[in-house]
Amino acid sequence: MDLKLTADHERYRQEVVGFLDEHWNGLNQCDRADPDQLRAFRDAATAAGLLYRSVPRRFGGSEQPADIVKLYVIHEEFARSRAPREVPGNGVNNLVPTLLERGEEWQRERFIPHTLTGKYLWCQGYSEPGAGSDLASLTTTARLDGDEWVINGQKIWTSFAAESSHMYVLVRTEPAQPRHLGLSYLLLEMSRPGIEVRPLRQMTGEMQFNEVFFDDVRTPADWVVGERGHGWSVSRSTLKHERNSLGSSARSEALFGSLVELARVVELHGRPAIEDSVVRDRLAALDARVSAQRWSGYLQLTRAAADRLPGRIGLTNKLMSTFIAHEIAAVAQIILGDHGLFAFEDGQRGPERWFGQIFGSLGFSIAGGTSNIQRNIVAERGLGLPRMGVAS
């Protein structure tokens, strides 16, 4: 065991730091928020091989040889400088890898470059009122009419649908086929006639997700990714990217750090909450879980770098992040005490802002595969217990 980077990777870290010093660390707050500056920074970072490393150059990526340790160094140094990485969202995280794996060459040329720059913003049309965890039971349909698909039905809990320019959507195109075999993965423009987006307010009060209604919405016949009827497996290649991400404690560590800070500033019975024996006890227990997650990340990074399979641990990352977020919420509630009786709103700066985390942590156990579905995955794929009656 050796936690030090090799000399090559240490040199690489210096290069990354040098790049950030030259292109980011000198910018003031105002420049950093400016869209043109942001775009210029990402262009320069891509040209330097720091962003979009797995995307070919002809689509606007930097096409670097896979090196997970370099990637880790980039993530670490960008986080340290609070520099922006790839354009966030479904487009870069899910659609681009899916097109690279399953798309046609013209589709890649047509969609990837604009997605990388953030000109195309994508939402994901999966969940429906009657199809959540059991996604394959979805009923939104598309039928081919000449050279266009005609889509009818409804999606729900669609994040950022109102702000998105495009959607990748899973629809039923082969009604005669059994559940999983009747689906296709289509792309469409959100500006098409017949689309109605109705924002849904989340329990936190924010408006991020939406209902999307389709009334004879048309999209070109060749905007299907993979063959028609193969949409399920195409959509799985996307989910795989979501679930197979290496475990990272970055978010847990940041949250835990803020929680300790909260415990220092809020008083319980006239003394800092952190000196309360119950709070201390819970914080120390949390510290162990967050540390465990950090070293688990190192373990997975080592295995990925050596092209070894991560093993069962790869299936458990999301649940662990969720458990930690929930425990942080529980401890925050203890610390807040009577503050919990006050109303809270977006943008509030006092301790009440923690209610955003306390409520928001519930979203962790639902989005991207509910915790109970994750437990099924761990039990079935990780422990080899029998699958549910229904194919999953």
Place this chain on the structure above:
Amino acid sequence: MNFDLSEEQEAIAATVRHILAKEIDGARRLDALSSTNDHDVLLWKSLVGCGVAGIVAPESRGGSGLGLLEAALVAQEIGGAAAPVPYWGHTLACLAIAAGGTDEQRARWLPGLATGELLGTVALAERGGHWLPSEWELVTGDALHGSKVFVPNVAAADLFVVGLAGGSLAVVEAGPRLQTTPVAGSDRTRNGGEVKFAGVLAEVLPAADAEAVVDAGLVLLAADAFGGAEACLERSVEYSLTREQYGVPIGSFQAVKHQLADVAVELEQSRALWWYAAHAWDALPHARLRAAMLAKMHLADLYVRASRTAVEVHGGLGFTWDFDLHVWVRRAVYDQAFLCDSRRLRQLLAADAGWCDPRDEGVPVRFESINRSEVQEWK
């Protein structure tokens, strides 16, 4: 960067696992609960035969000269098999003498310990739950008087490494002025008891670091707990695949799956915690103290949960004396309580992190927390 086991390290674990699987079964495990022997002598002999007794003793003294990570991998396997062997105290005694003894002391004791001819143990705790060097009051002048409690394998040990006031360590050999009283414990696979020193000769180990020995003990307990918890999960999975109710294996019920999945998630995500603690002990002195406490606290708590879940999944069988699953429940209780219980470790961790008002009474400290600012500098 490499945070994984080497092939050699995996081979050590596999070898010990193989021997234990071959030699120990449920009946033999249960025998330990009613036996009057200190430990399973034949089983210990088999482990000694493959070098387990001298794993941390230097090669020049007949040992293998390996690190705490390798020693902890052995502890993991012993925990997994719930094996009634005196490994923990013996290994800590070897560590203490190897690191703290003079050349002459090492030459005198280590060869016998490394070959298993001598059985070593450590006498750390004092009455009142005083596990830590900063709490020890035993002093030695010309001769040692006083007592220690929770001493592992007190009835069989030939040599005791004894913690003294101020955090020094001394070696006492078994003899007429050393009275040992075995105490019936909850975990009969790890017997122990009280030792009284009635004017015995104690040889101080001049370079000994008692805090480091305590930390090594915490890491070995964490590894034992991990191995035990893993065995509980494996047995539960196996049972839930074969036991049928309502015409199907009980492992197809979501309630059972979710119970086991929750244990699996915590287990998978905590292996690296004790690996890191062991690695820190071997190579990262600034991180050693905290990592050891975090690992033992977290893994022992997890072990308690995993072993209790296992009993629940096994139903009536799990609650039956003649089925050996309760041996792991006992070992989990032991791991959680031994060498500072979890609540106590969390207090220590909080104090170490500076989360307490240091003037608080009853907030314990460890010697090294006090000098943490100095320690930080050699990071």
